[in-house]
Amino acid sequence: MKEVLIKEYNNLTRTPLKSNFPQNSFTINFVKGAQLEIQGKLDKKYKVQFINQKNNKIVHEGEIKNNMWSKTSTEYFVDYNVKVIDLDENKVVFTHDFKAENKKVYIHFASKSLGDTIAWFPYAEEFRKLHKCELVVSTFHNEMFEKNYPNIKFINPGETQYNLYAMYEIGWHYDEKGNINYNYNISDFRKYGLQKCSYENLGIEEKEIKPNLTFKNTGPTIEGDYVVIAPHGSSHAKYWNRPGGWQSVIDYLNDSGYKVVMITQEPLGDEWHDSKLGGTLTGVIDKTGDHPLSERANDMMNAKAFIGIGSGLSWLAWALNAPVVMISGFSEAYSEFKDCERVSTPPNNCTGCFNRVRLDPGDWGWCPDHKDTDRMFECTKSISSHEVISAIHRQLVKPLNK
Numbered sequence: 001m002k003e004v005l006i007k008e009y010n011n012l013t014r015t016p017l018k019s020n021f022p023q024n025s026f027t028i029n030f031v032k033g034a035q036l037e038i039q040g041k042l043d044k045k046y047k048v049q050f051i052n053q054k055n056n057k058i059v060h061e062g063e064i065k066n067n068m069w070s071k072t073s074t075e076y077f078v079d080y081n082v083k084v085i086d087l088d089e090n091k092v093v094f095t096h097d098f099k100a101e102n103k104k105v106y107i108h109f110a111s112k113s114l115g116d117t118i119a120w121f122p123y124a125e126e127f128r129k130l131h132k133c134e135l136v137v138s139t140f141h142n143e144m145f146e147k148n149y150p151n152i153k154f155i156n157p158g159e160t161q162y163n164l165y166a167m168y169e170i171g172w173h174y175d176e177k178g179n180i181n182y183n184y185n186i187s188d189f190r191k192y193g194l195q196k197c198s199y200e201n202l203g204i205e206e207k208e209i210k211p212n213l214t215f216k217n218t219g220p221t222i223e224g225d226y227v228v229i230a231p232h233g234s235s236h237a238k239y240w241n242r243p244g245g246w247q248s249v250i251d252y253l254n255d256s257g258y259k260v261v262m263i264t265q266e267p268l269g270d271e272w273h274d275s276k277l278g279g280t281l282t283g284v285i286d287k288t289g290d291h292p293l294s295e296r297a298n299d300m301m302n303a304k305a306f307i308g309i310g311s312g313l314s315w316l317a318w319a320l321n322a323p324v325v326m327i328s329g330f331s332e333a334y335s336e337f338k339d340c341e342r343v344s345t346p347p348n349n350c351t352g353c354f355n356r357v358r359l360d361p362g363d364w365g366w367c368p369d370h371k372d373t374d375r376m377f378e379c380t381k382s383i384s385s386h387e388v389i390s391a392i393h394r395q396l397v398k399p400l401n402k
Contacts, residue, residue, distance in 0.1 A: 030166035037069035077203040100133040103165035110171030114312030120198035122209035215297035226259035230308040248385035329379030
């Protein structure tokens with residue numbers, strides 16, 4: 001009889017049984033912050049801890065009961081360990097490490113800017129490869145990436161996604177008072193290069209990466225050697241405001257045997273736009289106006305060089321491996337990409353306001369330090385044609401005549 005009882009006891013302990021006692025369940029996600037929810041009828045008090053596994057520091061902790069939730073305010077990527085402690089029994093009853101493998105993750109790029117999107121997108125693919133996740137991405141320029149990133153599902157901004165394990169939004173975020181929102185951004189994004197906003201907030205190793213854009217090189221549409229210029233931008237502060245600067249460079253290039261092709265959307269011959277360049281430029285092939293971005297990309301890929309300012313077209317040329325000469329004074333040298341010949345403000349002149357003061361997109365004449373004075377736009381007025389031509393010399397495949 002004793003042996004029979006022992007056998008029956010062993011069978012009971014090894015057979016899973018449904019409990020008649022109330023149980024609480026724990027649900028975790030990392031959608032714009034880490035969130036843990038406790039559901040159930042068991043009346044309990046818990047402490048929830050969200051721990052950064054990189055430094056073992058508690059990012060957030062709080063005490064909740066069943067049928068309540070706790071969430072971090074930080075929305076950028078953190079390699080979390082989430083721990084739940086039963087305060088009545090003083091023991092850990094749930095723990096979860098971030099692990100996105102085979103799970104659905106959504107990354108949204110919030111800027112409509114061409115340059116921002118080109119700069120930030122590569123780190124979405126790096127995130128996918130690192131975490132082996134099922135990645136969904138939305139940008140305002142999906143057509144530039146879709147065909148070359150088959151392992152990413154692209155959606156339009158605003159489309160609803162379900163069953164997400166994690167979600168991150170990349171952008172320059174400010175709070176209601178106009179201060180940097182550090183719930184979205186780890187650092188002051190004005191103090192470092194544009195790409196860091198993406199790789200830092202997604203937890204990716206620092207490195208300059210070009211995206212693999214879908215534009216195809218269909219061959220030159222212009223005979224002979226030519227250089228592409230894009231002198232317009234979204235703010236007057238971005239322009240090269242040196243009187244006669246662009247015309248001097250164009251004349252020099254023409255005299256050296258290069259055709260000059262202007263490809264901005266802003267039309268050549270428009271009085272208002274031309275006035276920002278010191279008058280209507282001559283000696284250029286006019287390919288301005290409303291043309292598909294693919295046409296501009298093709299012109300860049302077949303050009304001997306691209307000359308521009310701190311704008312989206314400069315980022316496009318860089319991504320397409322065109323030799324870039326960038327003229328910029330309103331931003332610091334670290335702001336854009338490294339793979340270019342950059343012409344910056346000479347010493348002892350005002351420069352870098354973009355990295356100190358929030359740009360007002362509604363003020364075309366934005367110049368926070370010297371507006372309406374004789375020093376207005378000093379940062380680029382002080383850049384000479386000689387400096388730009390010297391940079392072109394260094395960048396062109398075929399040396400210019402001296």
